Amino acid sequence: MGGGRRRTTAGPAPRTEGAPIVAQSPDTADWVSRFADDVIQESERRAPGKPVVVASGLSPSGPIHLGNLREVMTPHLVADEIRRRGHQVRHLISWDDYDRYRKVPAGIAGVDESWAEHIGKPLTSVPAPEGSAYPNWAEHFKAAMTEALAELGVEFDGISQTAQYTSGVYREQILHAMKHRADIDAILAQYRTKKAPGKKPQQKAVDEAELEAEEGSGAAAEDDGSSGSAGYFPYKPYCGECGKDLTTVTSYDDDTTELVYTCTACGFGETVRLSEFNRGKLVWKVDWPMRWAYEGVIFEPSGVDHSSPGSSFQVGGQIVGIFDGKQPIGPMYAFVGISGMAKMSSSRGGVPTPGDALKIMEPQLLRWLYARRRPNQSFKIAFDQEIQRLYDEWDKLAGKVEDGSALPGDVAAYTRAVGTAAGELPKTAHPLPYRTLASVADITAGHQDQALRILSELDPANPITDLADARPRYDKAEAWINTYVPADQRTIVREEPDAELLKSLDDEARQSLRLLADGLADNWSLDGLTHLVYGVPKVRAGFSADATPKELPPEIKTAQRTFFALLYHLLVGRDTGPRLPTLLLAVGQDRVRALLGE
DSSP states (O other): OOEESSOOOOOOOOOOTTOOOOOOOTTOSOHHHHHHHHHHHHHHHHSTTSOEEEEEEEEOSSOOOHHHHHHHHHHHHHHHHHHHTTOOEEEEEEEOTTSBOOSOOTTOTTOOGGGGGGTTSBGGGSOOOTTOSSSSHHHHHHHHHHHHHHHTTOOOEEEEHHHHHHTTTTHHHHHHHHHTHHHHHHHHHHHHSOOOTTOOGGGHHHHHHHHHHHHHTTHHHHTTOEEETTEEESEEEOOTTTOOSOEEEEEEOTTTOEEEEEETTTOOEEEEETTTOOSEEEOHHHHHHHHHHHHTOOBOOEEGGGGSTTOHHHHHHHHGGGGTOOOOBOOEEOOEEETTSOSOOTTSTTOOOHHHHHHHSOHHHHHHHHHSSOTTSOEEEOSSTHHHHHHHHHHHHHHHHHHTOSOHHHHHHHHHHHEETTEEOOOOSSOOOHHHHHHHHHHHTTOHHHHHHHHHHHOTTSOOOSGGGGTTHHHHHHHHHHHHSOGGGSOOOOSSOOHHHHHHOOHHHHHHHHHHHHHTGGGOSHHHHHHHHHHHHHHHTTSOTTOOGGGSOTHHHHHHHHHHHHHHHHHHSSSOOSOHHHHHHHHOHHHHHHHTTO
8 A cells, every 4th residue: 555646667658638748868868957958948838937846746545665756756856956057946745645545554563454444534534553653644654754855855845635625725626626527527438438459468467557556546446536326526525424435425506515425334424515615525536637737736757557548647637627727747757676576566565665775775875776767767776785786886986976987967866866956965974885884784793893993994094983984874784784684694703713624624725824814914904805815816826916817817716716715614604705805804813813723
């Protein structure tokens, strides 16, 4: 359940009549700038002299996951570029907290099927999960996302749809929609029986994704609105007795705004004046375009589900005209996946949230993952060993930006990642390699004094003297080790030498260990130990320790692997482990010598 209100996956943006969808060239170096150009131009055409309005929408029906974050990051990056150019811009995030509680989500701790009694109520009328400090279900899940967005540097204006509807802000728009219900019904009727031509079996997965996206907003339950013997109505009251939206409008008078409804859940019915009534909302396919017009939205992305006939985005492109508005421009955006997992699904529990990601990676890296890929390109966020490679790539890019060798598109993505128009995000003062920090955190198992000792020896020319200099990156790496690395992959240094293994070694292996031990003192740094452990097999084979791979026969690589495996067995009792230079530093010279048999 949770998170998205109208977004899922990948696909080309459909061309909706009257909506100038931004084109994206495959060779675009900086997609953000291209969108900013078009958004500024469109805003000046539609609303000259007014702030540019971009929008996102999130439904706090459960954990708001990393796939939903693309719904926020895409307009955020465009809005930030517009701010950098000196324009006023508003990034609206509509919290769809007046949506119905659709079903009990999977994977929510403390939630059981007894919560099914709340299905049909507004999310803000459902109690918060057990143990929550927040007043209701919606506020509980909004809070986690709001905290993550603050860490990511996302500036936005939040709009609670509960507040908007219950305070009567949309009353005029509701009355207008009811007055023009026949026109809305005629638009919706074009799609009610329309099927995509030539549908093939492999499209089933896409169709299920579309259904999931619609269901995420409650749209599947609401569908197009009430359509029975009394006619079509684009408005759903919440019952005055049980609080649910399982209601049917049986009559409505345009002149008096008198509305009669009955509740199928509890049997309650009443007559109200819609001009004074604030306990209900427009159905989703009318609500969304109404807000485009009301808020003057110029740019808003959406999920691939809107490439299908009858989708909210396509239908909204026609209905928005009833409210004298225009459809926003914006791309369809693609999957966001997790290393080792299938596409994120908001209807399944346990999918990672932005808060989860920010526990193990700095906000700059997470921003970069969204900034460097065009919206229609899918990408993965790593919670497994791949995070170390991503960090290596990020650090390499930082070096290229610093020395001026990075490509323009890469510089743009990097710049958007490290800060916003308001300034740079807080950063690690001394950013050591993530994989090194993870190894240190793994080996030291929470002992900060020992961690500082190792880190201070990594780079003798520029030593770390306070663990705070390695934070927050060190804390992120430590959290990754403690949370996502299986216990059987954690590193435990041997307490005593492996006497049996040492006794079984041949003379070649003994000489290699002696050469390593003799070089420890003179090479006690990360770079020095790297040179040493790779150099021992070269020297034993009669080559210089400085010889490059091109100068060496293929069997040297085999000898290196054999030597490394021996060291791992002697130090940690396994075939593999953290990078040997880091492991040696962590173990310490005296203990290394003891474990190597001295």
